[in-house]
Structures are given as C-alpha cells and as structure tokens.
Amino acid sequence: MSTPPAFPASTVLGYPRIGPRRELKRALEAYWDGRSTREELDRAGAELRERTWLRLAELGLEALPSNTFSLYDHVLDTAVMLGAVPKRYLDAEDPYFAMARGTDGLAPLRMTKWFDTNYHYIVPEVGPDTAFALDAAKPLGEVRQARALGLETRPVVLGPVTFLLLSERGAAALDRLGDVLACYERLLAELAAEGVAWAQLDEPALVTDLGPAELAAVREAYERLGGAAERPGLLVAAPYGDLGEALPVLAATPVEAIGVDLVRGGLDGVAALAGKTVVAGVVSGRDVWRTEPERAAHALRTVRAHAAHVVVGTSCSLLHVPYDVAAEPDLDPALRARLAFAEQKVAEVVELARSSWDGPEPAAASVPLAAPVPAGERAPYAVRAAAQAERLGLPPLPVTTIGSFPQTGELRAARAAVAAGTLPEREYDRLVEAEIERAVRAQERLGLDVLVHGEPERNDMVQYFAEHLDGFAVTRDGWVQSYGSRCTRPPILHGDVSRPGPITVRWARHAQSLTDRPVKGMLTGPVTIVAWSFVRDDLPLRDVVFQVAEAIREEVSDLEAAGVPVIQVDEPALRELLPLRRAAQADYLEWSVAAYRRATSGADTATQIHTHLCYSDADQILAAIDGLDADVTTVESARSGGRILGAVGGFGRGLGPGVYDIHSPRVPGGEEVERLLREALKALPAGRLWVNPDCGLKTRTYEQVEAALTNVVAATRRLREELALS
Numbered sequence: 001m002s003t004p005p006a007f008p009a010s011t012v013l014g015y016p017r018i019g020p021r022r023e024l025k026r027a028l029e030a031y032w033d034g035r036s037t038r039e040e041l042d043r044a045g046a047e048l049r050e051r052t053w054l055r056l057a058e059l060g061l062e063a064l065p066s067n068t069f070s071l072y073d074h075v076l077d078t079a080v081m082l083g084a085v086p087k088r089y090l091d092a093e094d095p096y097f098a099m100a101r102g103t104d105g106l107a108p109l110r111m112t113k114w115f116d117t118n119y120h121y122i123v124p125e126v127g128p129d130t131a132f133a134l135d136a137a138k139p140l141g142e143v144r145q146a147r148a149l150g151l152e153t154r155p156v157v158l159g160p161v162t163f164l165l166l167s168e169r170g171a172a173a174l175d176r177l178g179d180v181l182a183c184y185e186r187l188l189a190e191l192a193a194e195g196v197a198w199a200q201l202d203e204p205a206l207v208t209d210l211g212p213a214e215l216a217a218v219r220e221a222y223e224r225l226g227g228a229a230e231r232p233g234l235l236v237a238a239p240y241g242d243l244g245e246a247l248p249v250l251a252a253t254p255v256e257a258i259g260v261d262l263v264r265g266g267l268d269g270v271a272a273l274a275g276k277t278v279v280a281g282v283v284s285g286r287d288v289w290r291t292e293p294e295r296a297a298h299a300l301r302t303v304r305a306h307a308a309h310v311v312v313g314t315s316c317s318l319l320h321v322p323y324d325v326a327a328e329p330d331l332d333p334a335l336r337a338r339l340a341f342a343e344q345k346v347a348e349v350v351e352l353a354r355s356s357w358d359g360p361e362p363a364a365a366s367v368p369l370a371a372p373v374p375a376g377e378r379a380p381y382a383v384r385a386a387a388q389a390e391r392l393g394l395p396p397l398p399v400t401t402i403g404s405f406p407q408t409g410e411l412r413a414a415r416a417a418v419a420a421g422t423l424p425e426r427e428y429d430r431l432v433e434a435e436i437e438r439a440v441r442a443q444e445r446l447g448l449d450v451l452v453h454g455e456p457e458r459n460d461m462v463q464y465f466a467e468h469l470d471g472f473a474v475t476r477d478g479w480v481q482s483y484g485s486r487c488t489r490p491p492i493l494h495g496d497v498s499r500p501g502p503i504t505v506r507w508a509r510h511a512q513s514l515t516d517r518p519v520k521g522m523l524t525g526p527v528t529i530v531a532w533s534f535v536r537d538d539l540p541l542r543d544v545v546f547q548v549a550e551a552i553r554e555e556v557s558d559l560e561a562a563g564v565p566v567i568q569v570d571e572p573a574l575r576e577l578l579p580l581r582r583a584a585q586a587d588y589l590e591w592s593v594a595a596y597r598r599a600t601s602g603a604d605t606a607t608q609i610h611t612h613l614c615y616s617d618a619d620q621i622l623a624a625i626d627g628l629d630a631d632v633t634t635v636e637s638a639r640s641g642g643r644i645l646g647a648v649g650g651f652g653r654g655l656g657p658g659v660y661d662i663h664s665p666r667v668p669g670g671e672e673v674e675r676l677l678r679e680a681l682k683a684l685p686a687g688r689l690w691v692n693p694d695c696g697l698k699t700r701t702y703e704q705v706e707a708a709l710t711n712v713v714a715a716t717r718r719l720r721e722e723l724a725l726s
C-alpha cells in the first residue's frame with residue numbers, strides 16, 4: 001500500500017451515541033413498542049451521527065471518527081458485519097434486535113460487562129461452523145454519510161483479536177482467526193476503494209494479561225492486515241490500560257499508528273513506539289475531571305521523544321462520560337469548574353494539540369497511602385443459619401426477587417414533577433407508598449416467600465443513595481449508556497462521604513407493616529456505589545469505598561432496629577472493578593471483600609444478609625463472593641446459560657442462581673424454569689438453593705413480571721412436592 005497521509009493533530013477514539021437528550025433511547029423504545037418503523041429509527045440514528053460529526057468539527061477536532069454509532073452495541077455490530085449471526089436468529093423479523101433482546105420464542109445472546117466499565121456488550125457466538133462473510137454496509141454507510149456533509153472520517157471497528165477473545169469461547173475462538181482476518185482484509189480493501197485514508201481497529205483486549213497464543217494472534221493479525229496490498233493507514237487503539245507485553249509485539253508489525261492509554265497506562269514502554277504515529281491518550285475518557293495540562297504536556301513530550309508523529313487523543317472512547325457540563329446549571333460552580341464531560345474533553349484535546357507542550361514538569365502525584373482496613377466479623381455461618389431458620393420459618397427452595405419491581409411512567413413523571421417544583425413531596429411520598437403496597441400485594445398473591453418493597457422511590461440503585469449521602473453531587477442530564485437503550489447518570493463523588501440520616505428505613509418499615517411475610521431491606525453495596533460513580537482521584541479508591549461502607553453499615557443497623565429481618569446489600573459491580581491485570585487482582589479482592597464485610601458485619605446473628613451479583617462473569621470471582629460471607633447470594637444465571645452452576649459446588653451458603661432472564665421482554669414458561677431449577681439442584685443441595693430472577697424487575701412491566709413469577713412459583717412448588725416425596 002502507499003504511505004497514508006499524516007494523521008491529523010487531534011482526535012477522540014469514540015463519542016457518546018445515545019444523544020444529548022437520550023434521543024436514541026426514545027427512538028429505540030418507540031420502535032420496539034411498535035410506535036415507529038425501522039425507517040424512522042434509522043433516520044433518528046442518522047440525525048444523531050450528523051449532529052455529532054458537525055459538533056466535533058465545530059469544536060475544532062481535526063480527525064473525526066465514524067462507525068462509533070450503534071443502535072444497540074458495537075460488539076453486536078461487529079458480529080453482524082462479519083456474518084457471525086447464529087442460524088437460529090436468521091428467520092427472526094429483525095435478527096439484530098432478536099440477538100440483543102430475544103423474541104417470544106428465542107432467547108437473546110448473553111450480555112456481559114465491557115472490560116472494567118458499566119457498559120455491557122452482547123457476547124458473540126463463534127463456533128467451528130460460523131460462516132464468516134463480510135458485510136461492510138455499516139462502516140461504509142457512515143463514511144458516505146459524513147462525506148455528504150463535507151467531512152472525511154476514520155471508521156472505527158472492533159479489532160479481530162478482541163472480537164474473538166470476547167466471544168463465547170474466549171481464546172479457543174482464535175482457531176477462527178484466519179477466517180476472520182480474511183473478512184478484515186476485505187473490509188480494509190473496501191474502505192481503501194472508498195478513499196478512506198485511515199481506519200481504527202480497537203483492541204482493548206491487548207491491555208489484559210495475554211499468553212503466548214494470544215500474543216501470537218496479535219502478531220499474526222497485524223502482520224497480515226498491515227501487509228495487505230489495499231488498505232487505509234491503520235490505527236490500532238488499546239484503551240483501558242497498559243499495553244505491557246503486547247506493545248513490542250504490536251510495534252513490530254507494519255501498522256502505522258498505535259493508540260495508547262496514557263491515563264491508565266504508563267510511559268515506560270514508549271521507546272518501543274519509535275517510527276510510529278502515536279495517538280497519545282492523555283485526556284481521560286473514564287472520568288469527568290479536567291485534564292491537568294502539565295501532566296498531559298509531560299506525557300506528550302515523552303512520547304514525542306520517541307515517536308515519528310504524535311497525535312493528541314483520548315485514553316478511550318468518550319462513550320463512558322456524559323455529553324456536556326453546560327447542561328448542568330444546578331451544579332455548585334466550584335465543582336463545575338473542575339469538570340469536563342465529552343464536549344469539554346474534545347475542547348481539551350483540541351487545545352493541547354494547538355499548544356507547544358512546553359512548560360514546567362508536573363508535580364509528583366500525591367495520592368496518600370491507603371489507610372488500614374477496618375475489620376468486622378459475624379458469628380459463624382452455621383450459628384447464623386440456625387438462628388435465621390428459626391426466625392424466618394421459610395419453606396425449602398424459598399422464592400424471592402432481587403429488589404426492584406417495575407418502575408412505572410407515573411412514578412418517573414412524578415419524580416420529574418417534584419424536581420420541577422410542581423408536585424409537593426408529600427404527594428410523591430403517598431404515591432411511593434401506594435406503589436409499595438401494590439408490589440407487596442402482588443408478591444403475596446403470587447406466593448413469594450421473602451418479599452421486597454420494590455424500590456419505587458429510587459431513580460437508580462446508585463444515584464438514589466448518592467442523593468442521600470454527603471460528598472456526592474448528581475446531574476440533571478449527565479446520561480451515560482449502560483446497555484441498549486438503558487442509561488444511568490453516574491453521581492460525582494467529590495468529597496468525604498457520610499450519612500446525614502437514614503435513607504431507606506421508612507420505605508422498608510412501610511412494606512413490613514403491610515404483610516406478615518418477611519420483607520427484605522434493600523441497599524447498594526459500597527463497591528457498587530463507587531464503581532458506578534465518577535470518583536475523586538485524590539484518595540486511594542479503597543479509602544473512598546470504606547467511607548461508603550461506613551455509611552451503609554449505619555443504614556444496616558437502622559434497618560435492623562426497625563425490625564427488618566432480611567437485608568440485601570447488592571454488589572453487582574464487584575467483578576466489574578476487578579483490575580484487568582492479574583497482578584493487581586488479589587489486593588483489590590482483599591479490600592473490596594473487606595469493605596463489604598465492614599458494611600454488613602454489624603448485623604445481628606438472626607438477621608439474614610443477602611447479596612446479589614449480575615451482568616458479569618461471577619464464576620471468575622467465586623472465592624471472593626464466598627468471602628463476602630453473606631447468608632444468601634443471588635446471581636444471574638438464566639441469561640448466561642447457567643455457566644455459574646459449573647463453579648458453585650463448594651459454595652457453602654445459600655445461593656440463588658437466577659431462573660428468569662429479566663433483560664428480555666420474553667416470559668419464561670413453567671417448564672423452562674423447572675428445567676433450570678433441576679440443573680441448579682444437580683449443582684447444589686436443596687437446602688441451600690434459593691429461587692429468584694437474574695436481577696431486579698424495574699425494566700419490565702407488571703404484566704410480564706406477574707406472568708413470569710407465576711411460572712416461577714408453580715415450578716418451585718412442583719419441585720418442593722417432589723423433594724418432600726423423595
């Protein structure tokens with residue numbers, strides 16, 4: 001191939017795509033509900049892309065990315081582009097959304113966490129029979145759409161090695177590397193024929209620990225793609241950490257440009273970048289803090305000393321940060337002045353690219369050493385189990401839910417009205433109480449054993465707590481995509497955390513007053529609260545987590561004092577924060593488990609502590625989950641094909657592997673639930689098995705939930721009878 005033109009001076013690796021006012025969410029949900037057509041959905045997507053490119057150009061960004069838009073998920077887009085659509089989806093009315101969400105007769109593909117973020121991707125299935133065949137319509141279409149606006153773009157595609165490593169079979173799927181590379185070669189040829197100057201292949205898997213076979217795959221992939229006769233210039237981007245041992249391997253291939261994360265990754269290996277264009281990721285895509293210009297300039301100077309050409313960029317896609325600080329007039333001005341969302345980060349990239357990078361060396365980072373871990377122990381499990389059995393008197397295979405019941409439009413609108421000052425708080429509280437009663441009565445009717453209040457008062461399981469703790473700020477419109485059309489507004493943890501007063505007690509007490517059955521109080525754990533917030537960086541993360549743990553410990557104590565017999569402390573993000581490199585994992589697991597125990601160990605022997613994990617490969621951290629010492633652990637299992645069951649044999653306490661995939665609008669039949677329960681009974685003694693959905697029910701409707709739980713209870717009763725007879 002001929003030498004590509006010089007890479008322009010500034011770029012970002014990707015951009016938010018949900019829309020500044022969540023326009024994509026509304027367009028998707030209208031299409032799924034049958035209120036709009038596929039053409040209308042596509043038009044909404046096209047408008048969002050157009051707005052993004054025009055705004056990035058207006059902000060002065062020199063190299064614009066394309067194909068960073070997705071209707072649901074970019075990993076799913078890549079599977080479709082490569083023809084990796086499992087046969088069972090081909091006849092669905094809309095195979096793309098059938099894979100993402102399932103249909104009446106068809107379960108969706110698995111969904112799990114994207115590296116150490118709160119974004120979730122759809123896990124591709126790649127088998128020996130997958131008939132790879134390139135369909136480049138999406139990346140080509142976006143290049144053409146931008147060109148019609150007079151803008152040249154750099155298509156961004158997930159790279160072949162990460163695509164295969166993230167697929168169901170993981171590293172074993174590298175046996176299909178040759179066929180996948182043939183598709184990528186064709187893609188690059190089609191992009192070159194279109195006149196594209198540069199393409200970006202994202203390879204975040206390269207910042208994880210790679211063995212010899214995986215490193216050989218990196219070498220093979222980029223030797224082959226770099227050697228392709230017809231192709232654009234190639235930028236291989238490695239966000240979320242340090243390239244480590246993959247850096248010399250990648251640097252030795254003919255790719256012209258490498259994108260390095262200089263916020264999370266260090267500068268130690270930069271000498272290996274000699275002769276390359278380096279997209280220096282000095283502006284963080286993972287936090288909302290302004291970039292320190294001295295630190296960024298220092299990194300840029302260091303890279304310049306080695307690289308052939310330096311481009312100022314972001315550490316990763318800006319997908320993980322909200323659009324615009326200017327949309328947040330309510331934030332305290334002193335805090336606002338410290339913040340940068342996507343628009344501000346683009347402006348920082350542009351400004352750095354225009355500056356000379358001269359200036360003083362930055363002051364050494366001064367994060368204090370972590371404080372010692374406070375301890376806390378409960379009575380041995382056997383003692384607790386006996387006391388709790390006596391107090392609760394539950395049947396075998398107790399049925400419970402994970403906490404949330406459907407969030408209604410009425411509640412959401414009421415919360416918006418309280419914020420706008422058009423609905424008095426007292427009226428809102430009455431509405432919440434009525435909703436709690438509705439959830440409690442539904443659970444009694446359905447025959448559940450441990451009830452929940454349904455979380456109707458919560459906008460989100462993290463934001464709600466942030467709103468009631470000191471040390472946090474929350475945003476009005478700081479939405480970030482979590483999966484598909486679902487978004488969160490991560491709170492900003494900027495000061496010391498403390499609890500001014502009880503947070504959940506009045507709602508739990510109200511629920512318990514309505515029923516004789518035990519009600520489970522519902523709290524979010526310290527790791528998850530911190531993981532799903534943007535966190536101050538002047539303290540070790542573990543100290544911040546322990547501050548939150550102290551606040552949750554106080555809440556546990558107040559719930560107990562109010563007579564709540566079961567308390568669940570959710571930690572769905574425990575796996576998410578696991579460092580990507582093994583060397584750092586043991587330390588993290590030690591302090592994160594200790595923080596959970598600090599939050600829960602004040603509980604009385606007869607108070608049953610539950611925890612819950614979902615959306616991640618919990619089987620990989622089972623020892624740590626055991627270390628949480630919760631009396632009962634509920635985990636996602638239905639959506640992930642029961643893979644957790646293979647690992648739970650030695651698990652010593654109560655366990656509820658989910659039997660209902662709450663992500664999908666589809667309702668599982670009684671036989672399906674019974675089959676999943678039988679599978680669980682092969683892995684666990686009946687005395688330890690709990691019956692529950694994969695996760696909370698807030699994204700579902702009452703109609704779906706009641707139908708599904710009817711089937712769950714019926715299947716459980718059949719098995720209870722069988723167990724009693726045997």
Ligand SMILES: CN1c2c(nc(N)[nH]c2=O)NC[C@@H]1CNc1ccc(C(=O)N[C@@H](CCC(=O)N[C@@H](CCC(=O)N[C@@H](CCC(=O)O)C(=O)O)C(=O)O)C(=O)O)cc1
Nearest residue numbers: 118412413415416459460461462482485486487488532699
């Ligand atoms: C369980 N999960 C969670 C994760 N992260 C979190 N922070 N929270 C979680 O629960 N990660 C892992 C999993 C899966 N991820 C998600 C993420 C998000 C949702 C979800 O359902 N999000 C809702 C938004 C929730 C919220 O903040 N609601 C507010 C505002 C509602 C709203 O849209 N208001 C309207 C006005 C009101 C109206 O008239 O309707 C508006 O602003 O325009 C609230 O309830 O008050 C979503 O819809 O995306 C689930 C799982």
Ligand SMILES: N[C@@H](CCS)C(=O)O
Nearest residue numbers: 402403404570572696
């Ligand atoms: N208690 C929460 C946990 C979600 S991970 C819920 O039920 O929504």
Ligand SMILES: [Zn+2]
Nearest residue numbers: 572614695696
């Ligand atoms: Zn969950």
